Amino acid sequence: MFEELVKRDFKKKYKRTVLGMGWSILSPLLHLLVMKVVFTQYFGRDMPHYTTYLFAGNIVFSYFRETTTGSMTALTSNAKIFTKINVPKYLFLFSKNVSSLINFAITFMVFLLFTALDGVPFTPKFILLIYPIFCLILFNLGIGLVLSALNVFFRDTHYLYDIFVLLLMYMSAIFYRVDALSPTVQRFFLLNPVYCVIQYVRLIVLEGAIPSPAYHLLLLGYAMASLLIGGLIYKKKNHEFLYYV
């Protein structure tokens, strides 16, 4: 069942268009191009591999944004199914997550390609990138659970979340560096889970450094906390969704 749902989401996303999958590569590239043109003058002048720096932040954040906004409608858009057939409701959400993960995998390949073009040396440490991505997958899943449930009860979740994501983006240090800020302010950035993931990727790719064990725990903690909250909401409200859709 899960497989069929993933297929459906994937097919619907590309709607059999000519560009199809190509678009999922083109879109982040265009985004990157715009950012590079605009920001290189201001933030990237004295930074080596600014393209890679920018790209890392961009793909991680896009993945987060796409998955969570996509997850939000997982329940409301499938209401016709789960009010007529007895199916586990979280499956709709999982399938959305898988299709956007496939998308992310493609952009990640492009990212690696650009890293090579940018002259960044590949090291065996790159294998560690699996860890932050794994944590981000779980984190996204949890946030998706929360948002899809919220969207059932409050239909304006979408607008509020859009604003929130925009704010979060500016606080994720995608195109600027945090080094220039005071250490206290820098610590505040650690409250942003998406930033933590981005920073992990950058440390590995650009500096070849492995973050501390505490940092690993922090990522895992965020992932688990979000999963736990989302799971609890689903467990509690599972039979109430029906009344609101």
Next chain:
Amino acid sequence: MPIIQANNVSIRYITGDFKDIGLKEYILRHIKGQYQVKEFWATRGITFSLERGDMLGIIGSNGAGKSTLLKAISGIMVPTKGEIQVHGSVAALLELTSGFDNDLTVKENTYLRGALMGYTRKFMDDKYDEIIAFAELKDFQDRLFKQLSSGMKSRLAFSIACLVRPDILILDEVLAVGDGAFRKKSGEKMQEILKSGVTGLLVSHSIDQVTELCNKILWLDKGKQIRFGDDVHGICSEYQEHLGFKRAKKRVLRINRF
């Protein structure tokens, strides 16, 4: 051991104008103290039990709580009070055509629906040709679902549902599907499935159909259980009398107005 046992089942809907209000509105109303939720009991204190091979006909006028009760049995809803015990797999055919995806083809929809009903891909591979042949949609397999006529849609839905061999089959007015010829065919198919020993629940407004197919009757009115028993003809004629009485009362009122 009864295959379905319902004890004093009551289901409450929450209604009111809280639906489709946003978070902002929700908070505002709480501040103003205007947030109200109304309750609505769709079914109240329903008790019945079915043995294996029974066919239960559920009758009652619109809004009697028939569909709600079926939803509770199929596990989509949970009773607010009381309990329902179901032993065996349930296939519920409620409002057949909803839940299909307009942007997928007939073939993709068939597989998706099969998957949602819990069948493996291999099982669907085996059954696919049979389904399409039964639905008479051989030339439309690669059409998008939204391009089908409504009759075709229900034919497809019915055909997918027909290949199920569950322990418990729930039918919510699904026997009135398609044109005359298809209706006859589907009626025969249903008979065949019912004879194979499944336990069935049938909601229908056609008293003839109910008396023909069922051996037990549950009569609901405005959520309350009026009658339950195996005296099919007795309860049905009582029900018809009740309907006739209501109609007569209306007529009297109308005459009085003149």
